[in-house]
Structure formats: C-alpha cells, structure tokens
Amino acid sequence: MQRILGLSRKAIQMYDMIADGDRIAVGVSGGKDSLILLQSLALLRRFIGIDYELVAISIDMGHENVRTDFSAIGKMCDTLEVPYVVKPTEIGPIVFDMRQEKNPCSLCARMRRGSLHDAAKANGCNKLALGHHKDDAVETFFMNLFSEGRLGCFQPVTYLSRKDMTVIRPLVLASEGEISSAARRLGLPIVKSKCPVDGHTNREKTKQYVRDMEHRDHGFRDRIFGAMQRAHLDGF
Numbered sequence: 684m685q686r687i688l689g690l691s692r693k694a695i696q697m698y699d700m701i702a703d704g705d706r707i708a709v710g711v712s713g714g715k716d717s718l719i720l721l722q723s724l725a726l727l728r729r730f731i732g733i734d735y736e737l738v739a740i741s742i743d744m745g746h747e748n749v750r751t752d753f754s755a756i757g758k759m760c761d762t763l764e765v766p767y768v769v770k771p772t773e774i775g776p777i778v779f780d781m782r783q784e785k786n787p788c789s790l791c792a793r794m795r796r797g798s799l800h801d802a803a804k805a806n807g808c809n810k811l812a813l814g815h816h817k818d819d820a821v822e823t824f825f826m827n828l829f830s831e832g833r834l835g836c837f838q839p840v841t842y843l844s845r846k847d848m849t850v851i852r853p854l855v856l857a858s859e860g861e862i863s864s865a866a867r868r869l870g871l872p873i874v875k876s877k878c879p880v881d882g883h884t885n886r887e888k889t890k891q892y893v894r895d896m897e898h899r900d901h902g903f904r905d906r907i908f909g910a911m912q913r914a915h916l917d918g919f
C-alpha cells in the first residue's frame with residue numbers, strides 16, 4: 684500500500700487535485716480499483732497536509748432486479764471513518780431489459796455518471812474521485828485512436844461546469860498490477876459486478892491488445908503513457 688500511497692500523493696500534487704476545505708465523493712463500485720482509491724484517500728488524510736473530507740458513494744445498478752449487498756464495504760468505511768451512501772437505482776433494468784440496447788455500455792456509463800454526480804452534489808461534495816489508473820488511461824487512448832481516429836483520453840482533473848463539480852483521478856499514476864497486489868494483500872471486501880456484459884466489452888478487447896503488446900515488447904504501456912504525459916495530452 685505504501686507504493687500506492689506514494690503514487691496517489693504524487694498525482695494529487697502534480698495535477699493539483701485537492702485543496703483545503705474540499706469535500707470529496709469517492710465513487711465506490713465495489714471493484715478493487717475504487718476500494719484501493721477509498722483506502723488511499725482515507726489514509727492520506729492523516730499526513731498529506733491538506734484538510735479535506737470524504738464521503739464514499741456506491742450506485743446500486745439494480746442488475747437482474749437484485750439489490751447488491753454492500754455491507755462489507757460499509758464496515759470498511761466505518762473502520763476508515765468515512766461516511767458511506769448507497770444509492771439504489773434501476774439503471775441495469777432500464778438499459779438491459781426495457782431498452783434492450785445493442786451497445787449498452789455507453790448509455791449505462793452515462794446514466795451511472797449522472798447518478799453519481801447527483802449523489803455527490805446531494806451530499807455536499809465539490810469533487811468526485813474515480814478509480815481510473817494508468818492502464819485505464821492507456822486503454823482509453825487506444826480505444827479513442829482505433830474507434831474514432833482521435834488522439835485523446837480522460838483528464839486527470841476535469842471541471843464539469845454544468846454540475847459545478849470537479850472530477851479527479853488520484854490513481855492515474857498507479858498501474859493495475861500495483862493496485863491488484865495491494866488489494867490482495869489488504870484482503871479488501873470486493874463486491875462482484877452483476878453486469879451482464881462484464882468481460883465482453885470493447886474495453887476488454889483493447890485491454891487484451893495492450894497486454895499482448897506489453898508481452899511482446901516489455902515497457903510498451905509505460906512508453907505510451909510517457910508519450911501522453913510529454914505531449915500533455917488532455918492535461919496529462
């Protein structure tokens with residue numbers, strides 16, 4: 684976890700993510716990335732020298748018309764002294780049953796983001812932290828390049844003027860491998876996604892492409908990420 688804390692602190696300072704008085708919603712899906720993000724932001728409060736508050740928020744997607752049991756994450760939040768909000772929604776049934784979308788991921792992600800922004804606002808937050816990491820950034824870069832012929836990625840810090848909310852991604856310098864091994868070592872209470880298309884998305888294909896390239900040519904991922912930083916692509 685020390686390595687993750689160091690990389691989170693570096694990203695927070697490098698991209699000026701957090702200021703005194705911020706109240707930050709942490710989007711917690713139940714996956715390893717957002718649980719490590721929550722752990723990291725909660726621990727950093729003790730020594731980073733910035734005075735901020737946290738609220739953890741999970742959007743229950745209602746997949747297969749079943750409510751997810753987030754109680755283990757509730758216990759983790761109690762230990763970390765972070766208030767926890769679970770927001771029940773019908774996003775899963777709307778996207779998969781009612782609309783029977785051919786490409787469900789973009790509508791589902793849009794609705795989830797909207798719900799998360801609203802919940803952050805309703806809980807008095809001015810910032811929202813998401814668990815995107817370095818591998819996500821490289822995959823997003825290739826998805827934009829291959830699907831849209833465009834050079835671009837999400838930004839480490841994005842101000843959403845319509846919502847008056849700043850989205851931050853403090854894990855953006857950490858690799859998925861580093862996050863996975865920290866999550867394993869800490870035995871975090873991972874809650875499995877019930878998404879019906881999990882593992883079969885365009886992102887999964889791109890992830891496999893980057894993995895194959897990395898396997899063939901060690902350091903591929905870091906060189907792409909380094910190029911994104913040197914070009915200051917989308918604020919990197």
Ligand SMILES: Nc1ncnc2c1ncn2[C@@H]1O[C@H](COP(=O)(O)OP(=O)(O)OP(=O)(O)O)[C@@H](O)[C@H]1O
Pocket residue numbers: 709710711712713714715716717718740741742743744795799812813814815819
């Ligand atoms: N249901 C949800 N409730 C709250 N926040 C969410 C939810 N789903 C995603 N997020 C937030 O959006 C980020 C990116 O979502 P994505 O689906 O790409 O997650 P991921 O890469 O699988 O990460 P994780 O391991 O945290 O699930 C997550 O890290 C988390 O911060």
